[in-house]
Amino acid sequence: MDKIAKIIEESDNIAVIAHIDEDCDALCSSLAMLEMLKNKGKNAVYFVSGPVEHKISFFEKNYVIFDESYSDNVYDLVICLDSADELRLGKRIALVKNAKKTINIDHHYTNTMYADENRVNGDISSTGEMIYDLFAEMNVEITQKIAEYLYSAIMGDTGCLKYNCVTPKTVMIISKLMKTGIDHAKLCRKLFDTETINAVKLKADIMKNIKSCFGGRVSMVSVDQDEFEKYGMSEKDIGDIVNIPRCIEGTEIAVSLRKTPEKIKISFRSNGRYNVSEIAKKFGGGGHVMAAGASITGCELDEAEKKVTEAIGEVINGRI
Numbered sequence: 001m002d003k004i005a006k007i008i009e010e011s012d013n014i015a016v017i018a019h020i021d022e023d024c025d026a027l028c029s030s031l032a033m034l035e036m037l038k039n040k041g042k043n044a045v046y047f048v049s050g051p052v053e054h055k056i057s058f059f060e061k062n063y064v065i066f067d068e069s070y071s072d073n074v075y076d077l078v079i080c081l082d083s084a085d086e087l088r089l090g091k092r093i094a095l096v097k098n099a100k101k102t103i104n105i106d107h108h109y110t111n112t113m114y115a116d117e118n119r120v121n122g123d124i125s126s127t128g129e130m131i132y133d134l135f136a137e138m139n140v141e142i143t144q145k146i147a148e149y150l151y152s153a154i155m156g157d158t159g160c161l162k163y164n165c166v167t168p169k170t171v172m173i174i175s176k177l178m179k180t181g182i183d184h185a186k187l188c189r190k191l192f193d194t195e196t197i198n199a200v201k202l203k204a205d206i207m208k209n210i211k212s213c214f215g216g217r218v219s220m221v222s223v224d225q226d227e228f229e230k231y232g233m234s235e236k237d238i239g240d241i242v243n244i245p246r247c248i249e250g251t252e253i254a255v256s257l258r259k260t261p262e263k264i265k266i267s268f269r270s271n272g273r274y275n276v277s278e279i280a281k282k283f284g285g286g287g288h289v290m291a292a293g294a295s296i297t298g299c300e301l302d303e304a305e306k307k308v309t310e311a312i313g314e315v316i317n318g319r320i
Ligand SMILES: [Mn+2]
Pocket: 025, 026, 082, 107, 126, 127, 157
């Protein structure tokens, strides 16, 4: 049996954590892992970093929102999912430090291999797909609940099977998950085709202010905190706004900047020509070739836009 599977089988008190600001892959991979552990009779808990974003908040809330009162907890095993490095675990890193054993399962090729046992493969679409493989090795019964989680995790990171990271194997796994009888259309509608009226209005405002540079090869959107507040929303209530500029014809790199009280979050998407994780790295971030992120503190949006444009310029001008 694989080492990771063996460690899981041999551990009783287990904590599951994934990267901060949980996305669909992070949340649903973790929920699938939690479900599997509970089905095996393990004493397992999944700690999220804070309230999860609105779009993925309909899943069963059988997780615990982490706060410092849990910092001294000691687990036999802490399983870290979908997190490229320790910084992305936020305050929950305390659990990793205290743990008797740690496992890291991730598909970011920038992963720093921070656990005792690391299973990292940057060529796999999603952590959800890696969890499916692990469960297959462990002969885990794929219940409908687990299938719903893994299906959502994979769909989340593949843009509903649209992105480069999708392989024939990804599609085969989706097919197997569908065979359990899950209501996949309903899940997709809830996850990807449902917006609140305020989210649509906010997006309309964002669209009016799309910036285009480098002859249209770079498209950028920015949202200030007061724009979220205008519609009574937080930046957690609106998903990937970087998909707005990504769709514009001629765009090779799409960027979004979101101002929160603490920092400016930057998302990068590539349409194939450039490795945006290299740009994210310039700001202390990371991610994948086609999708990456970082954050900037201590400046206003316009200054952050300038810095990002300069960093992209270095990459674009270096290549062409
Ligand atoms: Mn992921």
